[in-house]
Amino acid sequence: MVNNTTHRKKSIRTWLPTALLLAPASLWYLFLLIAPLVIVAVFSFGARAPEGGYAPAFTLEQYLKLPTRSTPFVNTLWLASLGTVSCILIAYPLAYYLATRASAKAKSILVALIIVPFWTSFLIRTYAWVTILSSRGIPAILASLGIVHDLVLLNTPFAITLGIVYNYLPLMTFPLYVSLERLDKRLLEASKDLGANRLATFFQITLPLSASGLITGSMLVFILLMGEYLIPALLGGGKIFFVGNALVDLFLQSRNWPFGSAVAMALNFIMIIIISVYLWLTSRLGGESREEVSLF
């Protein structure tokens, strides 16, 4: 009996702190994530009220209309992919240099240089590029030098990719850096000892063993890009729409909440698929190489 009560006291003592620790975050997620998500899900099956907004109904009409909005989805997917690949191509050599060759001093200077731009707000940084890329910016300079005339940079996929790389590079660099830093350099020596030259060693040892950082970085960048609004709005000039821009348009301009909700649900669905692929990839890495850089 005595035993039992002490036991119960003990269990209260263990679960109470747990509950207290988790309560704020749980409430936060409940009211700001789960509840809105439920509302969006409900709206997506509804109808548009004549004056705009939501009218209760149960119809698949909104989902059937989705193909009419395929362009922002296509834009988002291919520019997010292009942006992610560009980030990889630039971040990998940088992270590799930081992790393997840079002296301690060069390392801290470079890391600072990567971070410093982020002291300015995302909006201002991106807006600066509008000026740089607009007809009075780089194209004007190139024209006055007589190199190219009538070059259009702003409002092109190029401008958006540039904005993506500029803003998202650190998110790719740091996970890559962590996994390359953690890579046991003796493995590289062992590989060379066994007859593999630098290139062969890179593809057989370095790349596979930094796969976790590569996947994590790509996911971070890609998932955030799926919801990107500002970069296409500013550097795409409203010509190249992302899903995020389409959503703002549907909710605020056309006030078609149910259709907007269906588009949002479709975006969620795509994200879930991507995250599942990510989880599958990281679980396949398995064992020791499943490093702690993983996202979820």
Place this chain on the structure above:
Amino acid sequence: MKQSALDIDVEFRNVVKTFGTITAVDKVNFQIPKGSFYSFLGPSGCGKTSSLRLIGGFEQPDSGEILIAGESVAYIPPYQRHVNMVFQHYALFPHMDVASNVGYGLRQQRPRISPDEISKQVKDALALVRLSGYEKRRSWELSGGQQQRVALARALVNKPTVLLLDEPLAALDRKLRKDMQVELKTLQREVGITFVFVTHDQEEALSMSDRIAVMRDGKIVQEGSPTDLYRQPLDRYVAGFIGQSNFISGEVVEAGDQVKIKTQRAVILQAPKSKVAKTLAVGDKAVVAIRPERINLRNQNEAGSDGFAGKVAQITFLGDQTEYHVETEQVGRLLVRMNSGYAGYASGDPVIVYWNQDAGLALLDD
């Protein structure tokens, strides 16, 4: 005995390697005979790993010349040397199973070796290290000893001219280490490849090697067969490092093949000079080195004229042998090792320590 260049697999000629202000390898010369088991022995930081890495091509010498199979290997990168290394912590590739690890070197070869041939050779290599059936295991599913054997198979499968081993047994427990020592030695005889072995464990070096180079501060102090090093050490350092020794220090009062040394207590001890050592001159600081097993004990009432009176201070029972620490008035504290069968002394017993004159060795003190 002069060896022709063809019988030598690895040769260092005045090799120097510095790291900043540290001279890790200091004008080192040696020749490693083909097919031999050659060890570098020395305390931590004496330059053993650096010497090995120079052979492997992971470091370039500042000066001097390195020859492998008679040819200079200056600026030949590791992946072009017919040398393989078993790394101290094995460095198995964590993203590959055992078979892929072992086959790694074969997969790098050009022209390509067929996958069938590779898996056959991998199988043979695993059989050689008694790991058949472990092909699909991952490195973290193996014990230390098994990982060590995978590393060995991964190197041996390439049939290198020289196999470099950097303290490959250091991470294993004592029992396993003893087993692996025997296995490694047997394996080396079977495959006939030159093994260059690095260790700081003198027992390990003595039991496995054909030849040993004793290193100190980047230099090779003495090189020779285990018995040479044990019986005829060059100086006090080697005598102390290879096996145990009692040292009684003093000053040379009569030089020659037989040396007389006067201790601080004015006792005159006579001992032969080490055959490989420089001649000792009168007035030199010197020691008489005596192995613990070459010293005997007898009761003080037993007959005999030589020896020094003392008292048993401490007894260490080792199983088949027993060690006595004997405190003497004239020659200080001595370690005596006797077969346990004779063990008739207790702590505090008065005894006489004595030894044959040729049991000691006169060496220069340092």
